[in-house]
Amino acid sequence: MSTIEVRPETYPQKEVQPRVVNDFSIQVATVNGSGSQTANTVLMRAIFQMGVPVSGKNLFPSNIAGLPTWFTIRASKYGWIGRKKEIDFLVAMNPETAREDVQNLEPGAAVVFDEPLKLDALRSDLHFYPVPFDKLVAPVCPEPRLRKLVRNMIYDGVLARLLGIELEEVRKALYKQFGPRKVKAADLNWGAVQAGWDYAEKNFTKTDPYWVERMDATRGKIIIDGNAAAALGAIFAGVTVVTWYPITPSTSMIETMMGYLKRFRIDKETGKATFAVVQAEDELAAIGMVIGAGWAGARAMTATSGPGISLMAEFAGLGYYAEVPAVIFDVQRVGPSTGLPTRTQQGDILFVATLSHGDTKHPMLFPSCPEECFTMAQTAFDLAEEFQTPVFVMMDLDLGMNNWMSDPFPYPDQPLRRGKVLGKEDLERLGGFARYADVDGDGVGWRTLPGTDHPAAAYFTRGSGHNEKAQYSERPDDYMRNMDRLARKFETLRKHVPRPEVILNERASVGLLCYGTTRYAAEESRDQLLREYGLETSYLRLKAFPFTEEVGDFIDRHARVYVVEQNRDAQMVSLLRMELEPEQIAKLRSVRYYGGLPIDARTVTDEIVAMEGL
Amino acid sequence: MSTAVMPPKKVNRIGLEIGSYKGGKTTLCAGCGHNAISERLIECFFEMGIYPWRVAKFSGIGCSSKSPAYFLGLAHGFNAVHGRAPAVGTGALLANRHLIGLTVTGDGDTASIGLGQFCHMLRRNVPMIYVIEDNGVYGLTKGQFSATADLGSKLKTGIVNDLPPIDTCLLAIELGATFVARSFSGDKKQLQAILKAAIAHRGLSVIDVISPCVTFNDHEGSTKSYSYMKEHDVPLHELGFVPAFEDITVDMGEGEVQEVTLHDGSRLVLKKLGRDYDPTDKLNAIRTIHEAHRDGHVVTGILYVEPGAKNFIELLNLVDEPLATLPESKLRPPKEALDEVMEELR
Numbered sequence: 001m002s003t004i005e006v007r008p009e010t011y012p013q014k015e016v017q018p019r020v021v022n023d024f025s026i027q028v029a030t031v032n033g034s035g036s037q038t039a040n041t042v043l044m045r046a047i048f049q050m051g052v053p054v055s056g057k058n059l060f061p062s063n064i065a066g067l068p069t070w071f072t073i074r075a076s077k078y079g080w081i082g083r084k085k086e087i088d089f090l091v092a093m094n095p096e097t098a099r100e101d102v103q104n105l106e107p108g109a110a111v112v113f114d115e116p117l118k119l120d121a122l123r124s125d126l127h128f129y130p131v132p133f134d135k136l137v138a139p140v141c142p143e144p145r146l147r148k149l150v151r152n153m154i155y156d157g158v159l160a161r162l163l164g165i166e167l168e169e170v171r172k173a174l175y176k177q178f179g180p181r182k183v184k185a186a187d188l189n190w191g192a193v194q195a196g197w198d199y200a201e202k203n204f205t206k207t208d209p210y211w212v213e214r215m216d217a218t219r220g221k222i223i224i225d226g227n228a229a230a231a232l233g234a235i236f237a238g239v240t241v242v243t244w245y246p247i248t249p250s251t252s253m254i255e256t257m258m259g260y261l262k263r264f265r266i267d268k269e270t271g272k273a274t275f276a277v278v279q280a281e282d283e284l285a286a287i288g289m290v291i292g293a294g295w296a297g298a299r300a301m302t303a304t305s306g307p308g309i310s311l312m313a314e315f316a317g318l319g320y321y322a323e324v325p326a327v328i329f330d331v332q333r334v335g336p337s338t339g340l341p342t343r344t345q346q347g348d349i350l351f352v353a354t355l356s357h358g359d360t361k362h363p364m365l366f367p368s369c370p371e372e373c374f375t376m377a378q379t380a381f382d383l384a385e386e387f388q389t390p391v392f393v394m395m396d397l398d399l400g401m402n403n404w405m406s407d408p409f410p411y412p413d414q415p416l417r418r419g420k421v422l423g424k425e426d427l428e429r430l431g432g433f434a435r436y437a438d439v440d441g442d443g444v445g446w447r448t449l450p451g452t453d454h455p456a457a458a459y460f461t462r463g464s465g466h467n468e469k470a471q472y473s474e475r476p477d478d479y480m481r482n483m484d485r486l487a488r489k490f491e492t493l494r495k496h497v498p499r500p501e502v503i504l505n506e507r508a509s510v511g512l513l514c515y516g517t518t519r520y521a522a523e524e525s526r527d528q529l530l531r532e533y534g535l536e537t538s539y540l541r542l543k544a545f546p547f548t549e550e551v552g553d554f555i556d557r558h559a560r561v562y563v564v565e566q567n568r569d570a571q572m573v574s575l576l577r578m579e580l581e582p583e584q585i586a587k588l589r590s591v592r593y594y595g596g597l598p599i600d601a602r603t604v605t606d607e608i609v610a611m612e613g614l
Numbered sequence: 615m616s617t618a619v620m621p622p623k624k625v626n627r628i629g630l631e632i633g634s635y636k637g638g639k640t641t642l643c644a645g646c647g648h649n650a651i652s653e654r655l656i657e658c659f660f661e662m663g664i665y666p667w668r669v670a671k672f673s674g675i676g677c678s679s680k681s682p683a684y685f686l687g688l689a690h691g692f693n694a695v696h697g698r699a700p701a702v703g704t705g706a707l708l709a710n711r712h713l714i715g716l717t718v719t720g721d722g723d724t725a726s727i728g729l730g731q732f733c734h735m736l737r738r739n740v741p742m743i744y745v746i747e748d749n750g751v752y753g754l755t756k757g758q759f760s761a762t763a764d765l766g767s768k769l770k771t772g773i774v775n776d777l778p779p780i781d782t783c784l785l786a787i788e789l790g791a792t793f794v795a796r797s798f799s800g801d802k803k804q805l806q807a808i809l810k811a812a813i814a815h816r817g818l819s820v821i822d823v824i825s826p827c828v829t830f831n832d833h834e835g836s837t838k839s840y841s842y843m844k845e846h847d848v849p850l851h852e853l854g855f856v857p858a859f860e861d862i863t864v865d866m867g868e869g870e871v872q873e874v875t876l877h878d879g880s881r882l883v884l885k886k887l888g889r890d891y892d893p894t895d896k897l898n899a900i901r902t903i904h905e906a907h908r909d910g911h912v913v914t915g916i917l918y919v920e921p922g923a924k925n926f927i928e929l930l931n932l933v934d935e936p937l938a939t940l941p942e943s944k945l946r947p948p949k950e951a952l953d954e955v956m957e958e959l960r
Contacts, residue, residue, distance in 0.1 A: 222959035232955060238945030240937035241708050260955070264947040272933040274944050276708045281734040285701040288694070288731070292705025295692060296670070296713065297938030299945070300705065314695050322692075408956040411949045416942050449938060450670040450690035451710045455634070457667055460683055462693035471638075472683065 017108055017209040022052045022077035024088035024210045028155070029101050031094050033065025035149035038177060038189070040071040041403070043156050045173035046165050047075050048223060048405065051215040055081035056403040057598060062248065062341040068097045077215060078527075081405060082520025083598040089163075089210055091155050092119055093133075102126070110208035112158055127208035129200070131158055136199055140191035153189045157196025162204065163212045167197055222406050226399035227303075229370035230329055231257035232409065233377025234301055235264060238416050239327075241293035241300035242277045243286040248341050249397040250303040250331040283308035287315040287328065294325040295461060297421070297449040299381050301327040305397075306335045306348050309355065316390055317356025318463045320486070323436070323445070325384035325419070327377075329393045331400040334596045343596030344397035346516055350571040352392050353545060359483060361490050363497060364392045364545040366515040367399065372543075374409040378416070379498060385419035387444060387493050396566070398517045398598040420446045427454040435459040435470040436482060443489030490546060497544035502554060508536040510612065511558040513551075515542040515565070515572060517598060522564045524601035525608065532605070533614045542572070547579055555584045562608055564591045566599050627663035627859060635660045637687040641680065647799030647825025648678055648747045651718070652685040654802065655745075658809040659686060662857060670713040672703040674728060676754055678720030678747035678825075686716075697728020700735035703742055704926070710936035711927045714813070715742035722752050725761035725780040732782070736789035739817045741925040743809075746782055746820070747799075749827040750838035757830030768835030782822050783917055784903050787896060792817035792920040794899070796913065798843050799825040804914060807853035807882075811916070814857065814880035817925040824912065843912065850891045850902070850915035854883035876921045884916065893919045 026043070030036035037058070044056040052075050061067035074084050086106050092098040092113040102111060102122050110127040113119045120128035137151040153174075160170050170193055178186035231253050234242070242261075244254045258277055265274045280286035286302045293300035304312065309330055319326050334340035335347045354360050365380055367373045376393055384391040420440075422433055427448070433456070436445045445468075448457040459470040466482065467473040514522035519541050529535040540554045540561075555561050565572050570590040577585050591607045593599040623631050635656045640649050659666065669689035673679035675696035682691045694702040699717045707715050724732050724746050735744070750763040759767075762782065763775045786794045793815045795808045805823065812819035824843055826832045832839040837846075851872075854864040858879035870886040874893065884893065892898060899918040906913040933940070 220960070222956055224959050232952070236946055236952065238940075238942060240940065240945065241705060243705070264951045265945075267933050267944065270933060271931075273931050274933050274937065274940055276930050276932060276937065278704070278708070278930075280701070281730055284698060285704075285731055285734065288698045288701025289705035289708065291694075292672075292692070292702035292707075293709040293938075294705070295702070296706035296709035297936070298705075298709035300709070315698070318695050408959075409952065411952050412946065416945065448690075449710070450706065451668060451713050451936065451938075453665075453667065455667060455688050458688050458690045460691040460693065462691075463695055464693065 019211060020088070020209045021211045021213050022075050022215060024075060025084045025086065026073045026089040026091065026159070027087040027101070028071045028091040029094045029097050030069050030071070030152065031096070032060055032063060032067050032069040034152060036069065036071065036093070036152045039152040039156050040073070042153070042170060042173045042177050043159060044073045044403065045176070045223065046160065046169040047073065047212055048218050049169040049173060050166060050212060051218050052077065052212060053079045053081060053217050053405060055405065057083055057398065058402060059597065060342050068094050075212060077217070079217065080520070080524045080601070082524055083600045085600040085602045089159075089208070091159065092117065093152065093155070108209075110162075110210060112155055112162070129158065129162065129204050131155070131196070131199060136195045137192060140195045141188060146188070150189055150192045153192035154196035157193040157198075158200045160193070161197045161200035162206055162208070163210055165212050166214075218405060220408065222408055223403050224370045224406055225252070225401055225403055226367070226370050226373045226395055227253035227331065227401060228256045229373035229406070229409070230303075230377055230393070230395065230400070231260060233374035234381070235260055236374075236412055237299065237378035237381045239299045239301055239381065240275050241290065241298040242275065243280050243289040243300070243302050245280050245283045245286045245304065245308060247305045247308050249333055249401045250305050250329060252401065253303045253329060253331065283311040284315070287312040287326070290326045290328070291315050291319050291324050294384070296451070299327075299385070300325075301329065301381075303329040303331065305331050305333045307338065309348055309352060313356045316362065317358060317360050319390040320356065320360045320362065321358070322461050322463055323388040323447075324390070324461070325388055326390040327380045327384050327393065328390060329395060332394065332396040340596045342397070344517070344566065344598055345594060345596065346394070346396055346518065346566040346571070347594070349394065349567070350569070350574055352394065353575055361546075362390055362392055363387070363493055364394050365498065366394050366543055368516050368519045368541065369399070370404050370406040371409055373399065376498070378412055378414070382417040383493065383496065386417050386496070387489060388419060388447060389489075394516065396517055420444060422446050422448050424452055424454045424457070427452070427456045432456040434468045436466065436485070437468040438485050438488070442492040443485050444492065494546040494548060497546065497548065499548050500543055500550050501541040502550055503539040504557065505536050505538045508538045509559040510535065510608075511538040511540060511554060511561040513540045513542065513554070513561050513563045518564045518566055521599040521601045521604045525604035528601055528605040529608060533609060535612065535614065545575065547576070551576070552580060552584060555580065555587055559587065560589055561587050562589045562591050562611070564599070564604055566593055568592065568594045626660050628665060630660070632656065632660045634688055635666055635686055637685040638683050640684040642677055643829050645828040646677070647749065647823070647827070648681050649684070650799040650802070651745065651747055651805070651823055651825060652681050654805045654809055655685045655716075658806055658813060662810055662813050663859070664714060664813065668712065668714050669716055670703070670706055672699040672706070672715065672717040674699045674719045674723035676720040676722050676752065677827075678718060679723060681747065682718050697723045697726070698731055699723065700728065700731040700740070704735060704738065704740050707740060707742065707927065708930070708932075709938040711932055712936055715740070716745075717742055718745045718747060721746060721748045721750060721760040721762040721782070724782055729761075729780070733785065733789055736786055736791045736818065736820070738926040739790055739792055739923060741817055741927055743812045743819045744821065746822045747825040748782070748822050748838070749825050749831050750836070751827050751831040753827050753830055764837040767837040768833075770830060770833055781903060781907070782820065784900060786820040787899055787918045791820045791918075792923045793819035794918040795819070795916050796822045797824070798847050798912075798914055799823055800840060800843060801847070801914065804849060804853055807855040808916065810855045810857065811876065811880065811882050814876045814878050815919070815921065816877040817920070817923050846910065846912050848906065848911040848913050849887055850913055850917070851887050852885040853915060854885070856881040856883060874919055874921065882916060882919070891915075893917060
């Protein structure tokens, strides 16, 4: 319960505001387990169907039922789909948080609320729309035990009426959401939408300035979360062994993948699976199975989050040193330890880069949107097999679990790159091979797969010291030669990872450097800096570690480079320091947000403005 | 110069000599039980006529886990991290279902650091031969108790173990292994029969072999020493094994004989010794092991076998071809599939 003392008279009176079209945020505050997700998705989709760029973010507790949940929808005619700090339109359904939610609003915001909460007594500088949800739900939902789930759909109708969302688009979105097999449930919910619309029509005079108007900016686009996109990417990249241990926020990647695998990867002739999915007993086993499968030639992956990554450290070192392909999706959440399991962060970057004891280095990819989750899945498998090493795809909760507008994914136009594997015929020709010999000068040896039908195929894989022939060795020269070759391999890899996206502004002396989902705030902040402060900026978005030459070039071209990221300790700055020259390091400035919500543009802008002294 | 004609070297049914089944020179102590087990593995794979390159060897960390370098040198091997051989082996067998999985680890791997993985491998009935070289101590770190050390057994330093042991065979039977045996590295004949039957079995075979550590646990007061085993080993039956490719009968001499036919048609021949023992009776197996603990015996032989159970690969309904070598045409769904999904998400 909020304990904030209420003094409405301290607020300024609301003023007449100009019309605000397709540029505002809606926040729906509910209790988790109340079925609000459906109502929120339908609302978001209806706006999307009206051609307005939109994003949805679910702020939920680590709990199944009864705790507060907020869902934020942002409509932006400019296409800004990062989180917006200010809430313009609140739907207050949760008595536990309603008073605090209202207190936190900026003057001029609108509030649809459950009438008995009497929130309109709290402030006089907001636009209030009280709705008697219980009274409205009874006639449209005769079955009392379903009312809890159906009543949320009423606010979709109210908001549609107040914001000017076409009712037909709400209907389409609703029936799409329920699908052809749940028409009865859809009908029931459609009744609730209509009841909300009718109530708003009869009882409200619109006083707030927020409107949705039809645009044409979403034609052909899809709505998808990053986890589903990564799942599809892995399937089209030919994944064959998937192991996992359930952990928020990565769970839905594997669950979605299982559905698509059953649809698209059952052999038509035999009815048998061209994949294996194993729910392991823990993350140790999950990555262990991936290492075993990768060693034996499968495209193998697991998906996890920070706590799982901690457990995988041991095997990550083995994968690096014994040179075994593996793909690990890390959908980052807030640490340390259990942290905030349902909130977002880029907190594993530094840990993963050198995961495990000893001298280790791992390539990381930084997808920033669902389309990159899809395409980088193949990049990850290709790199893992070509370079015989674990590859980490660093997503985060915001990307993985939230809904994003996206262009449809391109069908892969590149064949699967399976790397250096010697088969029976090669062995016939060569007579034998040395597993860890650098015959091509790129640091990457040739391997054979167990089961290869040839007496010269075998080699012994181990995490202990070994020479070029994979024999046990503790000799200093063998050890150093091997470690130096691994370093050389990493340098070859550097030339093959995705290159950053760079926007060079010739007039700018300041650059913004970002990665992953930080891009949305960074890109919008550049717009704010230019419009509000006249500050020209350049932009670089990292897509991978190790860093490519573009990164140093970018820093050289600018006087100051602001590294925008979502963790406390400026982890990417630390990683950059490991690879850059002192004069380049001196130019780096850090902009951080690590509260667990997706970073927003205003936070970035304010920080840069302060540091630039504008 | 000798003009004597060398006798033709003995070859097995696939034309390979025993040399094709050997590995590197052992670096374990002279007299270590593990070396005897390596010898038995070499003989059994040779006599069973298995192409060594169809075998994939797995191990964890410890003296026992070094041993895969000392047998089947023509097989791929993976000396993984401590206690995690089950996961690595499971993954490899998922990738290539035609591999013959052979894990050789120790009691530290199995009963302590890797107990979790061991348990879940049992539940899954992963088609693998899992040999525990069980000596009750950590050898590489110079002689600490492991979790299979018996209550009251003594270290060389005089320290007495006051915790009860984990019986890996009891655990295996309880948690779903479909072939569970206990043997002694010094019992060549019994161990051979068990290993050959394990090769023929299509599910998980857990074989706990008491394998004395001559350096740290072969003294008076140890329950894993050669002399202790010679005095306390109680074989449940005399074992014979008839592989599917040999249509013969074995002469087991006088006595009551029971036969168990394995999935590939091989036959285990068990000749009664003293008491009746039916290795397909799970409850009786558990009772027998508990009784042995009570009476201070080590019962050896085939403790439990369930030839017909589905293994993990069969449960997953995998295609016949190894997943690892499926062509791109089988791995990447067509463009229409992606178009279909994209349309649903519009």
